[in-house]
Amino acid sequence: MNSKDKIRVAVAGPRGRMGSETIHMVTNAPDLQLVAAIDHKHEEIAFPDIPVYTDIDACFSTEQIDVLIDFTNPQAGKMNLQKAINYGIRPVIGTSGFSNDEVIDYRKQMEQKKLGGIIAPNFAIGAVLVMKFSQMAAKYFPDAEIIELHHDQKKDAPSGTAIKTAELMAKTRGAKKQGAPDEKETIQGARGADFDGMRIHSVRLPGLIAHQEVLFGGKGELLTLRHDSMDRASFMHGVHYAVKTAMNLETLVYGLENILD
Ligand SMILES: NC(=O)C1=CN([C@@H]2O[C@H](COP(=O)(O)OP(=O)(O)OC[C@H]3O[C@@H](n4cnc5c(N)ncnc54)[C@H](OP(=O)(O)O)[C@@H]3O)[C@@H](O)[C@H]2O)C=CC1
Numbered sequence: 001m002n003s004k005d006k007i008r009v010a011v012a013g014p015r016g017r018m019g020s021e022t023i024h025m026v027t028n029a030p031d032l033q034l035v036a037a038i039d040h041k042h043e044e045i046a047f048p049d050i051p052v053y054t055d056i057d058a059c060f061s062t063e064q065i066d067v068l069i070d071f072t073n074p075q076a077g078k079m080n081l082q083k084a085i086n087y088g089i090r091p092v093i094g095t096s097g098f099s100n101d102e103v104i105d106y107r108k109q110m111e112q113k114k115l116g117g118i119i120a121p122n123f124a125i126g127a128v129l130v131m132k133f134s135q136m137a138a139k140y141f142p143d144a145e146i147i148e149l150h151h152d153q154k155k156d157a158p159s160g161t162a163i164k165t166a167e168l169m170a171k172t173r174g175a176k177k178q179g180a181p182d183e184k185e186t187i188q189g190a191r192g193a194d195f196d197g198m199r200i201h202s203v204r205l206p207g208l209i210a211h212q213e214v215l216f217g218g219k220g221e222l223l224t225l226r227h228d229s230m231d232r233a234s235f236m237h238g239v240h241y242a243v244k245t246a247m248n249l250e251t252l253v254y255g256l257e258n259i260l261d
């Protein structure tokens with residue numbers, strides 16, 4: 001492919017677990033061109049032949065960038081997304097921690113500019129399918145608990161995936177406070193976090209990457225949906241697809257499930 005036809009990409013968070021995997025993916029994708037990385041301090045990265053900026057304004061005003069991919073942290077991700085909108089750069093955001101209200105606000109700004117972009121709590125196709133299947137199952141099984149399991153360096157709990165799963169389930173699940181009406185925790189937190197009457201439990205252990213189980217209970221039956229990301233490569237097909245799709249959108253999409261065929 002001619003280099004002028006390639007999608008020009010900048011990656012924020014290049015030293016991180018996801019950022020470094022993304023740099024690898026972008027560098028190896030024939031239709032993408034890695035033009036810059038955005039970090040918050042000067043450190044060596046695996047591909048030193050691209051400019052690394054610590055000032056995002058300097059990056060966006062110097063480089064020709066079509067898409068910003070962000071894998072940082074909630075605070076930096078929100079700032080970077082806002083900067084991308086200001087500069088007319090299409091954001092593809094994997095960073096977790098965006099609320100529905102924030103998504104609505106960013107979407108409004110982007111639609112005014114006819115700017116496409118995607119925020120996806122999880123880019124792994126299997127995880128997205130578990131979310132969809134959970135949404136289907138919640139209609140018939142209102143008694144449900146989510147267990148998300150991640151590596152012990154993860155900073156946020158519950159995971160963005162668990163929150164998005166619960167949001168989708170809440171659309172089909174009737175109102176219900178799950179568990180015994182008079183249940184009491186003898187140790188605080190034993191029943192996990194409450195989302196709309198559903199419980200979310202977060203496990204953090206070395207050896208894990210990213211995993212989620214959604215358990216549905218009915219009279220005499222149990223349905224378990226589970227997804228395991230054993231390697232961060234599992235997210236990269238979704239990131240690549242989101243970058244290509246963002247080029248043809250004029251709005252901000254929240255969730256990879258909304259752009260899958
Ligand atoms: N949507 C999806 O499919 C997935 C989403 N995620 C999410 O992606 C995010 C990152 O995860 P992960 O890679 O494991 O985290 P890491 O902590 O490994 O990586 C984050 C990187 O961002 C850097 N950073 C912090 N602030 C800035 C900034 N202002 N500008 C640029 N870089 C910055 C950090 O630097 P330093 O260490 O020096 O602070 C670090 O190198 C999390 O929110 C996680 O939940 C993760 C996996 C999949």
Ligand SMILES: O=C(O)C1=N[C@H](C(=O)O)C[C@H](O)C1
Pocket residue numbers: 096121122123150151154155158159160161162209210211
């Ligand atoms: O931090 C991670 O690792 C992951 N974060 C995302 C989340 O919060 O859901 C996606 C995936 O679960 C991995």
